[in-house]
Amino acid sequence: MSRDTPPPRTGAGEAEVLRGFLGYLRTSLAAKVDGAPEPQVRTAAVPSGTNLLGLLNHLTHVEAATFLGExxxxxxxxFHAAPGDDVPTVLARYRDTVRRADDVLDGCEDLAAPLPGRSGPSVRWALTHLIEETGRHAGHADIIREQLDGSTGR
Structure with a gap:
């Protein structure tokens, strides 16, 4: 199965562009995990042990650490989901964490300011970091999902 969604056409403002691309990558990554077959979704696809469900679990923690201060x-x-976690559980946890992170970002008007309640990093840095981190792992997820069941596209 192949499906592709082009990058977003966001507004002209820097915050809109950064948040638009982060949202696009978040959605792309979640779509890679959604519907992936068990137990392959947690099976190591490469010698490092990387697996599809673990990638989404990891990014849940990255979002929570970066935007929520956890x-x-x-x-x-x-990089490994708990043995009892399944795709719907990990997806729900990721989407909830993203929603809470977006709630924090909704209150951030100055990209140069630190995230609320912190002395650093700046909102701009945090958004850029999450774009890089999510994009990197979305690429891993693309390859792993194609190996699992032939599914391609963003």
Missing amino acids: RVHDWQAT
């Missing part, structure tokens, strides 16, 4: 003590562990 602490992560073992980043490597975030």
Whole structure:
């Protein structure tokens, strides 16, 4: 199955462009995991152990740490979903974390200011970091999903 969605046409403002691309990547990544078959969704696709469900679990933690200030003590562990987690559970957790992160971002008017309640990084840096991180792992997810069931596209 192949489906492709082109990058967003966002407004002219910097915040609109950054948030538009981040939203696009978030949606693309979630779509890669949605409907992926069990148990392959958690099966290591490469020697490093990377798997589709683990990528989404990791990005849930990245969103929470970056925008919500949550602490992560073992980043490597975030690349693996809990044994009892399934696709709907991890997707719901990711989407809830994204919604809460967007709520924080909705209150940020100055991209140069730090995220609320923090001394750094700037909102601009945080958005750029999440675009880079989500884009990187969305590319991994593209390859893994195609290996699982032939599904391609964004």
